[in-house]
Amino acid sequence: MDSSRLLRTSAVALAAIGLFGSGCSVEGTAPAGAASAAVSPVTPVSAEEIKALRTYYGQRLDWRPCGVPDFECATMKAPLDYAKPDGEQVKLAVSRIKATGPGRRIGSLLVNPGGPGGSAITYLQGYAGIGYPAPVRARYDLVAIDPRGVARSEPVVCLDGPQMDAYTQVDQTPDDSGETDRLAASYKTFAQGCEKRSGKVLPHVSTVETARDMDVLRQVLGDEKLTYVGASYGTLLGATYAELFPSRSGRLVLDGAIDPSLPTAELNRGQTAGFETAFRAFAADCVKQPACPLGTKSTADAAKRLKAFFARLDAEPVPTGQSRPLGESLATTGVIAAMYDDSAWPQLREALTQAMAGDGAALLALADSYYERESDGAYSNLMFANAAVNCLDQPPAFTSPAEVAQAVPSFEKASEVFGEGLAWASLNCANWPVKATGTAHRIEAKGAAPIVVVGTTRDPATPYAWAEALASQLDSGTLLTYDGDGHTAYGRGSACVDTAINTYLLDGKVPPAGKRCR
Numbered sequence: 001m002d003s004s005r006l007l008r009t010s011a012v013a014l015a016a017i018g019l020f021g022s023g024c025s026v027e028g029t030a031p032a033g034a035a036s037a038a039v040s041p042v043t044p045v046s047a048e049e050i051k052a053l054r055t056y057y058g059q060r061l062d063w064r065p066c067g068v069p070d071f072e073c074a075t076m077k078a079p080l081d082y083a084k085p086d087g088e089q090v091k092l093a094v095s096r097i098k099a100t101g102p103g104r105r106i107g108s109l110l111v112n113p114g115g116p117g118g119s120a121i122t123y124l125q126g127y128a129g130i131g132y133p134a135p136v137r138a139r140y141d142l143v144a145i146d147p148r149g150v151a152r153s154e155p156v157v158c159l160d161g162p163q164m165d166a167y168t169q170v171d172q173t174p175d176d177s178g179e180t181d182r183l184a185a186s187y188k189t190f191a192q193g194c195e196k197r198s199g200k201v202l203p204h205v206s207t208v209e210t211a212r213d214m215d216v217l218r219q220v221l222g223d224e225k226l227t228y229v230g231a232s233y234g235t236l237l238g239a240t241y242a243e244l245f246p247s248r249s250g251r252l253v254l255d256g257a258i259d260p261s262l263p264t265a266e267l268n269r270g271q272t273a274g275f276e277t278a279f280r281a282f283a284a285d286c287v288k289q290p291a292c293p294l295g296t297k298s299t300a301d302a303a304k305r306l307k308a309f310f311a312r313l314d315a316e317p318v319p320t321g322q323s324r325p326l327g328e329s330l331a332t333t334g335v336i337a338a339m340y341d342d343s344a345w346p347q348l349r350e351a352l353t354q355a356m357a358g359d360g361a362a363l364l365a366l367a368d369s370y371y372e373r374e375s376d377g378a379y380s381n382l383m384f385a386n387a388a389v390n391c392l393d394q395p396p397a398f399t400s401p402a403e404v405a406q407a408v409p410s411f412e413k414a415s416e417v418f419g420e421g422l423a424w425a426s427l428n429c430a431n432w433p434v435k436a437t438g439t440a441h442r443i444e445a446k447g448a449a450p451i452v453v454v455g456t457t458r459d460p461a462t463p464y465a466w467a468e469a470l471a472s473q474l475d476s477g478t479l480l481t482y483d484g485d486g487h488t489a490y491g492r493g494s495a496c497v498d499t500a501i502n503t504y505l506l507d508g509k510v511p512p513a514g515k516r517c518r
Helices: 003-021 047-051 120-131 134-139 161-168 177-198 207-221 233-244 264-286 299-315 328-338 342-356 361-371 382-393 401-414 419-425 464-473 495-507
Strands: 071-079 089-097 107-112 140-145 226-231 249-255 451-458 477-485
Touching (some): 071 120, 071 207, 089 120, 107 207, 107 233, 161 361, 177 382, 207 226, 207 382, 226 233, 233 451, 249 495, 264 299, 264 401, 264 419, 264 451, 299 328, 328 342, 328 419, 342 361, 451 464, 451 495, 477 495
Parallel strands (some): 107 140, 226 249, 249 451
Antiparallel strands (some): 071 089
């Protein structure tokens, strides 16, 4: 995998893993988010509310060099609590790279890689600002803001490095009451750590609040309407913006969509099914290779072999050359990490081959990339912010181990390989110290300009049915389909997808109804 692709995978795809700790599902034949879901309880922000924020909307950004050639950085202020505009503030990091030309500058294009918890600035400086199609970079200033609670913007912190090492190794397929208690206790310790270290910001990192920050930024940048490309969780952020500010929504691209109408447990089951779909695609490719570590018979046989390997690691982890052996939890994470981008499949085959021979170092490295763990043992705040946002946006999927145990069969039906572990991962919000402020609901965003929703047919993290659902909910939604593998579609090698999105961003022309790309 080349370095630019790796940067993109880390910033976008691996950020999206956030969902899998607190919600996702597509079962049956009806589209996810069918008509039974409640219409949005969120109303557009009023002129009176915006007037009360005139100090923020009228601020000027002090742009300065930020150590990366051609990029500038600034700090934007926003209220900690939008219900108290005269109260405490948060400082949010912003970065941009100006339009390169040639051609008339259209305005600003805000980008978000997903998560929640992914650093938009890292994504901008490491990929989008230099890797987005040249015609788009020529006409737009590309801009990113790290959402509140993320990376450079009042980051949520929960555990230190050694504590995170312990947390990521906890057995997520408990075999007895003792292991169940230890898993539940690990989630509780994580939540308590977040409250202890980040108690002030923890109640104010919701998607709604971040969407409101985006509108302040739009005004500060001097744009009449928001132009935006959001991937994975960034699609929920973009759809929420359209819900709150329909008249200020310009050209919005929502790539790798989330269905906002699904409650957390359904989201988690759906994502579990998505990982199974991606694994089956990987396995179908692997068994055709001359040295597939999962055999050469069939995808079903490959799934059984991988599950058996995980069971062996549960009983006896293999060495990695570090103080952390490769057990079932880290191995599962490493495999899941490689599901986000089919260009990582050769790396996964080699890592599995080595691990099955007794050397877990390569599979551990994949797991570390998923968690954004550095070689010195430090972690980014990705997983902390991820939980903080997810646990605030919706009530917990499950509130007790007994509820999880009851749900395990439905998760295993969604995925033979990953089902049990992802069911237990859905317990992570059970003891969250802040009550959820949001609920699942349909987003229609009536009055918004045309919005392009992009869905990949074998997306592991955001199943294609979710893109179908969001496009159908949005009053002005248009679905663009990519028939392929991996997470998200824009900039991943499909000239058809890139041309359709570029045309929309540059000319405002939405793809024709039913447009499919390969």
